[in-house]
Amino acid sequence: MKAVCWHGTNDVRLESVPDPKIINPRDAIVKITTTAICGSDLHIYDGYIPTMEKGDILGHEFMGEVVELGSAVKNIKVGDRVVVPFPISCGNCFFCQRDLWSLCDNSNPNAWMAEKIMGHSPSGIFGYSHMLGGYAGGQAEYVRVPFADVGLLKIPDGLADEQVVFLTDIFPTGYMAAENCDIQPGDIVAIWGCGPVGQFAIRSAYMLGAERVIAIDRVPERLKMAKDGKAEVLNFEEIDVGEALKEMTGGRGPDAVMDAVGMEAHGLGLEGLYDKAKQAVRLESDRPHVLRQAIVACRKGGTVSIPGVYGGFVDKMPMGAAMNKGLTFKMGQTHVHRYLRSLLEHIQNGDIDPSFVITHRLPLEQAPHGYEIFKHKQDNCIKVVLKP
Numbered sequence: 001m002k003a004v005c006w007h008g009t010n011d012v013r014l015e016s017v018p019d020p021k022i023i024n025p026r027d028a029i030v031k032i033t034t035t036a037i038c039g040s041d042l043h044i045y046d047g048y049i050p051t052m053e054k055g056d057i058l059g060h061e062f063m064g065e066v067v068e069l070g071s072a073v074k075n076i077k078v079g080d081r082v083v084v085p086f087p088i089s090c091g092n093c094f095f096c097q098r099d100l101w102s103l104c105d106n107s108n109p110n111a112w113m114a115e116k117i118m119g120h121s122p123s124g125i126f127g128y129s130h131m132l133g134g135y136a137g138g139q140a141e142y143v144r145v146p147f148a149d150v151g152l153l154k155i156p157d158g159l160a161d162e163q164v165v166f167l168t169d170i171f172p173t174g175y176m177a178a179e180n181c182d183i184q185p186g187d188i189v190a191i192w193g194c195g196p197v198g199q200f201a202i203r204s205a206y207m208l209g210a211e212r213v214i215a216i217d218r219v220p221e222r223l224k225m226a227k228d229g230k231a232e233v234l235n236f237e238e239i240d241v242g243e244a245l246k247e248m249t250g251g252r253g254p255d256a257v258m259d260a261v262g263m264e265a266h267g268l269g270l271e272g273l274y275d276k277a278k279q280a281v282r283l284e285s286d287r288p289h290v291l292r293q294a295i296v297a298c299r300k301g302g303t304v305s306i307p308g309v310y311g312g313f314v315d316k317m318p319m320g321a322a323m324n325k326g327l328t329f330k331m332g333q334t335h336v337h338r339y340l341r342s343l344l345e346h347i348q349n350g351d352i353d354p355s356f357v358i359t360h361r362l363p364l365e366q367a368p369h370g371y372e373i374f375k376h377k378q379d380n381c382i383k384v385v386l387k388p
C-alpha cells in the first residue's frame with residue numbers, strides 16, 4: 001500500500017510499504033477514506049519529537065471502512081464506516097475506567113521510553129513515534145487499529161466523511177479545552193492560536209455558554225475564520241495582547257485563558273531540549289511566550305486551559321502570579337473516546353458542521369505539499385485533508 005512516511009526534519013515521502021495485518025484478536029484493519037494533517041504532526045515534521053525512525057508512517061486523524069476484524073471484536077462488522085480516536089485505549093485499565101482514555105496504561109508497549117524521556121507515559125498514539133507505541137499512522141491506504149472493540153465509532157449513513165473525520169481529534173480537543181475552562185454564564189474566554197484546534201475551541205466555548213470569546217493569532221485568514229465563529233480577534237503582531245485584553249475586560253482580565261498554540265510559540269521542543277543525545281540543554285526564545293502571556297492576562301481565580309502540546313521543559317513560568325492569583329490549570333492529550341458520541345450528536349443535530357475548517361483537499365500523493373503549506377500557512381491553508 002501507499003503511506004506517508006517520515007524521513008527527517010521537513011522530509012515526508014509517499015512510499016510503498018507492506019499492508020498492515022491483524023496481529024491481535026482485538027485488532028481491526030481499516031481502509032482509509034479520509035485522513036488529515038494536524039498541528040501535532042508539525043511537531044514531528046519540525047523534528048521536535050525524538051524516537052522517530054526513518055520510514056515511520058505518520059497520521060493520527062483518520063477514518064474509513066472496516067475490511068478485516070480480529071476474532072474478539074464483536075461490536076463492529078466488516079463494511080462498517082468508522083472514525084478512529086487518536087489515542088489508543090484498552091478500555092479496562094485504571095485510567096480508561098476513569099474516563100481518562102489518553103492516559104491508558106495498556107496501549108504503549110514502549111512506555112519505558114516515554115518514561116525515560118518525560119517521566120511518565122501517556123497512551124499509545126497512532127503515527128506518533130516509538131516512545132508513544134511505535135504504531136503505524138493513518139496517512140496511508142490501510143491501518144491496523146488495536147483495541148478496535150473500544151475505539152471505533154460507527155458512523156450512521158447520511159453524514160459525509162468531512163463532517164465526522166475531525167471527531168478523531170481536533171473537535172474533541174477544542175471541546176475538552178473549552179470544557180476545561182469551566183465556563184460560567186457571562187464568561188469571557190481568551191484563546192491563543194486560531195489554527196484548527198483554536199477554531200474548534202472558539203465554537204465549543206460558545207456551545208458551552210461563553211458570553212464572549214477573544215481569539216489571538218497573526219494569520220489574517222485564521223483571524224477571519226475566528227471572526228466567522230463570532231470571536232473578537234487580536235493580531236499579536238499589531239498590538240500588545242496583554243493591554244488589549246485588559247481593556248476589553250474592564251481591567252479584570254478574561255475568566256479563562258487557553259493556549260491552543262503549544263510549543264511552536266517557543267521555537268523549541270524535545271529535539272532542542274534533549275539535543276539528540278537527550279541531554280538537557282537550555283534554550284531561550286525571544287518569540288512571544290503564549291503561556292506566560294496567558295497566565296499574566298487571566299483574571300484572579302480564573303482558569304488556564306492548555307490543549308497545545310508541550311514536550312520537555314518550559315522555562316520561566318510566572319508561577320508567583322499563577323499561585324497568588326489562585327489560578328486553576330487544566331491540560332492534557334484529549335480523552336477523545338469520552339466525547340465521541342455526544343459530539344456526533346451535535347453534528348447530527350446540525351449544531352455544527354466541522355468541515356468548515358477544511359481549506360485543502362489533496363490526494364495522498366500530495367501529502368508532502370500539504371505539510372509544507374500547512375506549516376508555513378501558505379495558500380490560505382488552515383486544514384488539509386488527504387484522500388488515499
Ligand code: NAD
Nearest residue numbers: 039040193195196197217261262288307308309332333334
Ligand atoms: P496550528 O499550528 O495550525 O495552529 C497554531 C496557531 O498558533 C497558528 O495559527 C499560529 O499562527 C498561532 N500562533 C503562533 N504563535 C502564536 C502566539 N504567540 N500567539 C497567538 N497565536 C500564535 O496547529 P493546530 O492544529 O491548531 O494545533 C494547535 C496545538 O494543539 C498544537 O500544539 C497541537 O499539537 C495541539 N493539539 C493538541 C491536542 C491534544 O490532545 N491536546 C490535539 C490536537 C492538537
Ligand code: ZN
Nearest residue numbers: 038040061169
Ligand atoms: Zn491531531
